[in-house]
Amino acid sequence: MEKCILMLVLNLLFLFSVSAKKQETTTNEQTEKKLEQKDADQNSAQENQKISGNDDAKRKNFFLGVGVKGNIFMNGNTLHDSRVLGHPALGGNVFAGKWFNNYFGTRVVLEYGKLKPTFQKSTLIVVENYALSRLDLMLDLTSCFPTYTPNRIYYLMTYIGAGGAYAFNAKNRPDGTDHSSSIVFGGGFCNSFKLSDNLSVYLNTGLDLVDTGFEGYKEKKSFKGFASLSIGVIYNF
Numbered sequence: 001m002e003k004c005i006l007m008l009v010l011n012l013l014f015l016f017s018v019s020a021k022k023q024e025t026t027t028n029e030q031t032e033k034k035l036e037q038k039d040a041d042q043n044s045a046q047e048n049q050k051i052s053g054n055d056d057a058k059r060k061n062f063f064l065g066v067g068v069k070g071n072i073f074m075n076g077n078t079l080h081d082s083r084v085l086g087h088p089a090l091g092g093n094v095f096a097g098k099w100f101n102n103y104f105g106t107r108v109v110l111e112y113g114k115l116k117p118t119f120q121k122s123t124l125i126v127v128e129n130y131a132l133s134r135l136d137l138m139l140d141l142t143s144c145f146p147t148y149t150p151n152r153i154y155y156l157m158t159y160i161g162a163g164g165a166y167a168f169n170a171k172n173r174p175d176g177t178d179h180s181s182s183i184v185f186g187g188g189f190c191n192s193f194k195l196s197d198n199l200s201v202y203l204n205t206g207l208d209l210v211d212t213g214f215e216g217y218k219e220k221k222s223f224k225g226f227a228s229l230s231i232g233v234i235y236n237f
Contacts, residue, residue, distance in 0.1 A: 060236030063107075065095045065202065067232020073117040074207075074227055076219045087125060089114040093230060097138070105138040107159075115167065115226060117215035119174070126215055128170035128178075132208065134163030134186050155192040155200075162186070165210055173216030182211035192234060200234040 070088045091113015099105035111132040118125050136159040142152060163186070168179040188206025195201060209225040212218050 060198065061099050062237040063097055063099075063234050064237070065232055065234040066093070067202065067204070067230045068092050069111070069113065069204075069228045069230030071113060071115060071226045071228045073115050073215065074223070074225050075117060075119075075215065075217075077119050087116040087118060089116045091130075091228075093232075095136075097136075099138075099140075102143045103140055105140070107136050107138060109134045109136060109161070109163075115215070117217075119217060124172055124174065126170060126172050126174075128167045128173070128215075130165055130167045132163065132165040132184060134161045134184055134208070136161030136186070138190075153194045155194070157190045157192065158188070159190065160185075160187040165208070165214070167214060170216070175213070175216040177216065180211075180214055180216065182214045185209045188228075198236050200236065202230075202232055202234055204228075204230045204232075206230075 069091050071091055072085065072088050091111055093109060093111040095107045095109040097105055097107025109132070111130075111134075113130060115128050115130050116125055117128075138157050138159045141156045141158060142154065163184045164181065165184045166179070166181045170178045170180075173180075186206055186208040188204060191203045192200045193202070206228050207225055208228070209223055212220075212224050214224050
């Protein structure tokens with residue numbers, strides 16, 4: 001009888017130890033899985049932060065650019081005379097600005113060059129110098145679709161702005177003067193290609209609208225302005 005009781009006690013102790021060991025193993029496995037899941041969640045969050053560009057400090061906020069450009073003056077004669085396309089004028093520009101965040105920025109643009117307006121049913125071609133100053137508001141479209149990432153090479157930006165233009169040293173103006181001034185409203189697209197962390201090249205297409213008598217001939221219900229294409233470099237601070 002005593003032997004039976006002893007065997008029963010030993011069996012119970014054995015079963016209890018096995019059960020306790022199994023429970024401990026299960027608890028350790030659950031703890032390891034929780035730690036692995038936590039590490040995976042942290043890595044995923046860090047990766048998402050890099051992709052979404054939440055760290056604004058990685059973007060170079062201040063920038064300075066310089067370029068050369070070609071202008072074609074647009075007036076009521078533009079749609080009727082192909083000579084307009086055959087008389088482009090050259091100029092240059094400099095600009096400086098700042099990005100407030102990954103999407104919006106502003107810049108101040110200064111331009112100088114020549115314009116060559118033409119007129120319908122006339123051999124008259126005006127040649128004049130011009131200077132322009134404009135304040136632009138900029139939107140980085142590539143940061144919207146998808147969000148900004150500092151490793152991107154190509155950027156597409158759009159801008160609108162306003163300022164003033166002054167034409168001087170003009171020859172052959174219909175109104176007989178040699179100068180004029182106008183408020184300017186401009187807009188366009190800027191394509192930027194990153195060469196390094198600080199240096200980029202850009203290709204800009206734009207249109208600046210001016211007063212109807214800017215080139216010396218007022219036309220009713222007609223816009224005046226100059227379309228431009230410019231290339232240059234941007235240095236990011």
